[in-house]
Amino acid sequence: MNNSPKLRIIERFERSQNYRKTIHNLIPGGAHTYTKGDDQFPALSPAAISHGKGAYVWDLDGNQYLDCSMGLTSVSLGHAYKPVLDRVREELEKGANFQRPSYIEKEMAEAFLALIPCHDMIKFSKNGSSVTTAAVKLARAYTGRDFVAFPGDHPFYSVDDWFIGRTACDRGVPQATKDLSLTFKSYDLNSLKELFEKYPNQIACVITEPEKEDNTPQDYLPKAIELAHQYGALFIVDEMISGFKSDFPGSTTRYGIEPDMCTWGKGIANGFSFCALTGKKHVMELGGIRNIGDAKVFLASTTHGGETHAIAAGLATIKAFKENNVIEHNHKIGDLLVAKLRQCIAQKGLEKHIAIAGTKWLSYTVFRDFEGNVSMSLRTLMLQEMIKRGVLYQGAFVPCFSHTEQDVDYFIEAFSQSCDVFKLALNDSTEKYLVGEPTKPVFRKYL
Numbered sequence: 456m457n458n459s460p461k462l463r464i465i466e467r468f469e470r471s472q473n474y475r476k477t478i479h480n481l482i483p484g485g486a487h488t489y490t491k492g493d494d495q496f497p498a499l500s501p502a503a504i505s506h507g508k509g510a511y512v513w514d515l516d517g518n519q520y521l522d523c524s525m526g527l528t529s530v531s532l533g534h535a536y537k538p539v540l541d542r543v544r545e546e547l548e549k550g551a552n553f554q555r556p557s558y559i560e561k562e563m564a565e566a567f568l569a570l571i572p573c574h575d576m577i578k579f580s581k582n583g584s585s586v587t588t589a590a591v592k593l594a595r596a597y598t599g600r601d602f603v604a605f606p607g608d609h610p611f612y613s614v615d616d617w618f619i620g621r622t623a624c625d626r627g628v629p630q631a632t633k634d635l636s637l638t639f640k641s642y643d644l645n646s647l648k649e650l651f652e653k654y655p656n657q658i659a660c661v662i663t664e665p666e667k668e669d670n671t672p673q674d675y676l677p678k679a680i681e682l683a684h685q686y687g688a689l690f691i692v693d694e695m696i697s698g699f700k701s702d703f704p705g706s707t708t709r710y711g712i713e714p715d716m717c718t719w720g721k722g723i724a725n726g727f728s729f730c731a732l733t734g735k736k737h738v739m740e741l742g743g744i745r746n747i748g749d750a751k752v753f754l755a756s757t758t759h760g761g762e763t764h765a766i767a768a769g770l771a772t773i774k775a776f777k778e779n780n781v782i783e784h785n786h787k788i789g790d791l792l793v794a795k796l797r798q799c800i801a802q803k804g805l806e807k808h809i810a811i812a813g814t815k816w817l818s819y820t821v822f823r824d825f826e827g828n829v830s831m832s833l834r835t836l837m838l839q840e841m842i843k844r845g846v847l848y849q850g851a852f853v854p855c856f857s858h859t860e861q862d863v864d865y866f867i868e869a870f871s872q873s874c875d876v877f878k879l880a881l882n883d884s885t886e887k888y889l890v891g892e893p894t895k896p897v898f899r900k901y902l
């Protein structure tokens with residue numbers, strides 16, 4: 456008997472096609488992050504989502520998909536997760552924003568800081584970019600230095616000019632701003648040391664994601680922090696993606712390190728807009744109002760930073776992580792998916808063409824042609840075929856608490872069938888099987 460899951464075959468995208476026709480007249484880019492844009496998906500794909508529940512989302516045509524990126528990694532428990540919604544609803548009845556802080560800000564400050572004992576103070580905001588930018592600003596204020604250093608081979612740290620100015624999309628960023636951002640090779644202490652020696656007493660901080668691959672050397676982060684401190688710079692760990700994924704609360708506690716500041720967002724409020732900067736008192740206090748006579752640092756001051764129901768979502772998310780061992784579940788699902796993916800790729804004899812990278816909590820696939828070059832066409836074809844089989848795949852899988860082992864089996868069956876089309880295209884031509892244009896990199900110089 457064949458125990459393979461029966462796949463939902465999706466071929467109707469009429470409403471999506473209509474949505475695509477008009478949305479670009481209304482919203483530049485057609486979305487509020489470039490990663491969600493039409494140029495990031497095959498032509499045969501949902502243009503917008505109508506709703507989600509657990510590990511599933513539905514598009515405008517009523518098609519159901521297994522979700523893989525979970526709101527760009529922000530939904531750590533599942534869509535419309537009931538205990539979070541119940542807490543949010545309770546808070547909504549009491550009002551969303553007031554002239555003075557809400558009581559819930561203190562409750563969250565205490566709850567979050569209890570998770571990260573090396574930090575004493577916390578500042579909230581609505582977006583990850585505003586907290587990474589706030590961390591950079593504090594470091595500049597604290598050290599009196601202007602330069603900021605980050606790994607040039609990492610994808611994203613902020614929508615703000617200090618980061619975007621160093622990408623291919625630097626249009627609109629003044630040269631003077633670009634010149635203040637320096638890059639080094641990720642997880643390479645020598646490369647970081649060279650920067651410090653080239654710019655003596657000028658680098659305010661290093662900001663980096665803690666780990667992007669399962670094989671990140673254990674001693675890299677402690678040594679990098681020591682190096683930064685030796686040269687008088689602060690060290691910021693950006694836990695935007697790793698937070699509530701690599702561990703609870705994140706890689707900082709997993710590695711037992713003590714960065715000066717950490718930045719948090721995405722999965723910490725199950726998709727609601729709640730982000731945070733945590734740090735050591737002597738640095739964070741610069742953003743305070745107690746040191747009378749000191750020059751004031753205008754740190755992450757936002758109208759919506761204290762929005763009550765988003766903070767309530769964060770509190771409910773923390774509670775769910777504590778009560779349910781979410782990390783263990785998510786890692787188990789992630790490990791299972793990677794193991795089965797490897798098996799599937801080997802069975803299809805596609806090891807040279809499909810590689811798996813990343814971590815158990817965010818694995819991704821890389822597609823290569825016969826010359827060994829990364830192929831956007833083959834990648835797009837694979838996304839098209841996965842989407843056709845009911846999996847909203849963009850090349851990455853982020854396990855959440857609502858994913859089950861059955862979902863992994865469904866994913867693998869869809870992947871296995873998609874590999875058969877992939878092989879046909881490899882041996883013939885991608886154009887014959889791919890409908891529409893290949894996807895394009897988010898960070899590109901020209902449209």
Ligand SMILES: Cc1ncc(COP(=O)(O)O)c(C=O)c1O
Nearest residue numbers: 582583584611612613693695696
């Ligand atoms: C590592 C990292 N830092 C910062 C950000 C910025 O977060 P946001 O999109 O919430 O501004 C992102 C977003 O993708 C990120 O991946």
